[in-house]
Amino acid sequence: MTNTNRPSQEKLHVDVAIVGGAMTGAILALALAQLSTHTRNKTNKKGQPLKIALIEAQRPNNGHPGFDARSIAIAHQSIFELTQLGIWPKLAHLGTPITHIHVSDRGHFGMTELNSEHFHLPYLGQVVELDAVGHSLFQLLDNSDVQLFCPATLEHVDTHPDKQSLMLTDGRQIDAALVIAADGIHSKVRQSMNLPLEQVDFKQTAVVANIHTRKPHQHWAYERFTQNGPLALLPLTSHQGQNRLSLVWALSDQEATRLLDAPKSVFIDELQQAFGFRAGEFIDVGQRSSYPLMLSSMRRPIYHRTLFIGNAAQTLHPIAGQGFNLGLRDLVSVIKILKSAIAQEQDLGSAQVVHDYLACRVKDRDSTLEHIEFLVRGFSNQHWPLVLGRDLGLRLLSWFPPLKMPIAKTAMGWKS
Structure with missing residues (x-):
């Protein structure tokens, strides 16, 4: 070299x-x-x-x-491709497996889950810190x-x-x-x-941070659609005995600015209110950063x-x-x-x-x-016919598991 x-x-x-x-x-x-x-x-x-x-x-x-405090989820198919390239074996020790994904629509009845065991796989993806x-x-x-x-x-x-x-x-x-x-x-x-x-400017800002939780994540990842935009939590390896999740929270530009500057206690309380307690109690937040969201x-x-x-x-x-x-x-x-x-x-x-x-x-x-x-358009819109349609869709995935295959393929990066 x-x-x-x-x-x-x-x-x-x-x-x-x-x-x-x-x-x-x-x-x-x-x-x-x-x-x-x-x-x-x-x-x-x-x-x-x-x-x-x-x-x-x-x-x-x-x-x-490009190598900041963010974390990213690498899909199952991407792990396969990286393994074929000889790269993943040299990075695997940095990965945290995702074995379950929970998707929900805050304030509405829509929710569903994906489970790696259902697809006879050890994981759906891996999370790495950049x-x-x-x-x-x-x-x-x-x-x-x-x-x-x-x-x-x-x-x-x-x-x-x-x-x-x-x-x-x-x-x-x-x-x-x-x-x-x-x-x-x-x-x-x-x-x-x-x-x-x-x-395409979505007029949203992503707030990124690591969240410390009271209980272990047990390899669950979460995608929660809120009135402001989607909120994602990804499992991370524990650090100094702390249970950690990586947060990406899409907010309006104004709300993002407010929460970036808010005291930790305020940020944690509002995050807990937006997400709920499915991942347990949030007890601390690391350094917060942000970036604009656009396509x-x-x-x-x-x-x-x-x-x-x-x-x-x-x-x-x-x-x-x-x-x-x-x-x-x-x-x-x-x-x-x-x-x-x-x-x-x-x-x-x-x-x-x-x-x-x-x-x-x-x-x-x-x-x-x-x-x-x-x-983005469908899950950011609060018009009631769209809300009803997407929540029925999420529920149908739970009621009829075979319908999950197309969603799972997308989540895992599989291409037909």
């Missing part, structure tokens, strides 16, 4: 340059490094493994926006063949017929046959190329010799916990397309490769984006 930190006017030529080293970008870099060696060994092709560069502004720490995952991923990167540019920031991209030239703010230049943008909703790659981003997407997450993945291509409302899981499916598609291109000795940045990726992602992206917007 080359950790390239010294400014230089010398150009570096690579096969693939990944911009953005948070979850999606770091995992992709590690997976591609393994893929290139494995593919060449398996097919007995001569030549060197792929040259892969990863550009990231900072290493994981308390201020890293800060801990970030440190583990960068330890793996430090011992890989990935050329890591960190700290490094992209200034702009110059487009050429046979390459993309990435100009860094310190004067260094990286020429790449293929650029993969994994640099988030404010993607510098996308901005440099003047590509449009469609956005954003690129109509075509490609450009000349460039692919967009994860939050650079689309961002989701956290209502169903599908953001990272959709980004991981982007990543898996990239690997599938590049594996084929390597085997056929294609130009990795060719129009054929770029459009193969687009074709591979259209159906899944469109259906997921439509599904998330439908859920």
Whole structure:
């Protein structure tokens, strides 16, 4: 592994340059490094493994926006994909299994449950804390063949017929046959190329915190729809003997601002009132943070010799916990397309490769984006016919368990 930190006017030529080293970008870099060696060994092709560069502004720490205090749920299918990539076995010790999911509509009769045993599985998903995952991923990167540019920031991209030239703010230049943008909703790659981003502002803010509870969570996750928006609680590993849950609470911008500044006792009391006591008594709350909630997407997450993945291509409302899981499916598609291109000795940045990726992602992206917007609109609306309809739907899932299969497939990331 080359950790390239010294400014230089010398150009570096690579096969693939990944911009953005948070979850999606770091995992992709590690997976591609393994893929290139494995593919060449398996097919007995001569030549060197792929040259892969990863550009990231900072290493994981308390201020890293991609490896902050949030936790995310990784779906069952995503765990399978990460295992296939050889990544999950190195992160598994950081995961907390979800074996039960409880979904309810506050103030109404709608509720249902999902149970991993019903599907003959050990879990429905795993919860990881991003800060801990970030440190583990960068330890793996430090011992890989990935050329890591960190700290490094992209200034702009110059487009050429046979390459993309990435100009860094310190004067260094990286020429790449293929650029993969994994640099988030404010993607510098996308901005440099003047590509449009469609956005739907839900006029909500997510308040995020770790909650300490009186009783153990027993691997239950909760999704509760309230008048202000959905409230999710995910199980976490105990810390210093404390039982912990990860909270994501969607609120109006005004309510979020008020509760972020409220005394702990006020915050805990209002959270308990909104959620109830199904998870037991809430006794403490950690540091609170927030981020705006919106749905954003690129109509075509490609450009000349460039692919967009994860939050650079689309961002989701956290209502169903599908953001990272959709980004991981982007990543898996990239690997599938590049594996084929390597085997056929294609130009990795060719129009054929770029459009193969687009074709591979259209159906899944469109259906997921439509599904998330439908859920947000449907469960945020208090018009009584909609309330009655969604509560009857949730109850039907409880009364007729076979109806749960489509919901379970979505929760676990299974695709037909």
